[in-house]
Amino acid sequence: GAVVSQHPSWVICKSGTSxxxxxxxxxxxxxxxxxxxxxxxxxxxxxxxxxxxxxxxYEQGVEKDKFLINHASLTxxxxxxxxxxxxxxxxxxxxxxxxxPLNYGYTFGSGTRLTVV
Amino acid sequence: DAKTTQPTSMDCAxxxxxxxxxxxxxxxxxxxxxxxxxxxxxGPQYIIHGLKNNETNEMASLIITEDRKxxxxxxxxxxxxxxxxxxxxxxxxxxxxGQGTRLxxxx
Numbered sequence: 257g258a259v260v261s262q263h264p265s266w267v268i269c270k271s272g273t274s275x276x277x278x279x280x281x282x283x284x285x286x287x288x289x290x291x292x293x294x295x296x297x298x299x300x301x302x303x304x305x306x307x308x309x310x311x312x313x314y315e316q317g318v319e320k321d322k323f324l325i326n327h328a329s330l331t332x333x334x335x336x337x338x339x340x341x342x343x344x345x346x347x348x349x350x351x352x353x354x355x356x357p358l359n360y361g362y363t364f365g366s367g368t369r370l371t372v373v
Numbered sequence: 374d375a376k377t378t379q380p381t382s383m384d385c386a387x388x389x390x391x392x393x394x395x396x397x398x399x400x401x402x403x404x405x406x407x408x409x410x411x412x413x414x415x416g417p418q419y420i421i422h423g424l425k426n427n428e429t430n431e432m433a434s435l436i437i438t439e440d441r442k443x444x445x446x447x448x449x450x451x452x453x454x455x456x457x458x459x460x461x462x463x464x465x466x467x468x469x470x471g472q473g474t475r476l477x478x479x480x
Contacts, residue, residue, distance in 0.1 A: 260416075262416070290467060290468070292470075299460070299470045299471060299472050299473060300411075300417070300470040301470075302467065302468070302469055302470070305466075305467055347414070349416050349417070351417075351468070361407060361419055361422055362407070362419070362464075362468055363419065364409075364416035364417045364418070364419075365416050366415060366416045367414070367415065367416045369414070
């Protein structure tokens with residue numbers, strides 16, 4: 257079945273630094289990848305949609321300059337949280353949609369827990 | 374914003390069938406109904422999806438009403454490991470999550 261690998265699974269960083277999270281589709285090509293964030297006891301909130309080779313589309317209220325998304329290949333998308341602050345501490349989850357969504361649907365990574373201190 | 378409505382929580386006895394309802398009255402013709410579940414601190418796990426016909430796989434069955442305005446996810450023999458938050462999502466180009474149903478399987 258389709259597998260999405262997300263790395264790192266957890267990270268602690270100092271306030272003001274940047275953190276990069278990687279999302280890879282291991283056994284399929286993903287034209288589109290999605291990034292979500294989830295706060296404790298809340299649902300997943302869609303942050304942005306990224307298409308390979310083009311700029312990401314951000315949901316309303318998400319700062320594109322703070323959450324940089326790169327989707328350079330059909331198997332890799334990265335999310336960089338720039339100048340992180342404690343309020344950015346959250347669970348970040350990526351999802352990849354295969355070229356044939358009828359077979360794979362949307363596959364999610366295992367998430368990255370970011371703690372900014 | 375999410376367009377589906379689900380009960381906040383449900384309980385089910387181990388070994389029984391768990392039936393999780395979902396209303397998606399504004400679903401459009403090209404949107405599928407997806408079901409995912411999330412166990413604490415993990416990424417969502419795909420369960421099943423369908424367009425208008427009922428679907429079954431090794432995990433669950435999905436019953437979609439003829440007007441497509443609602444559906445029911447059926448876990449035929451619930452186990453303790455099925456305790457999770459279950460999300461019903463209508464989607465085509467992207468998945469927008471609602472609050473889901475917290476299903477607790479009791480021994």
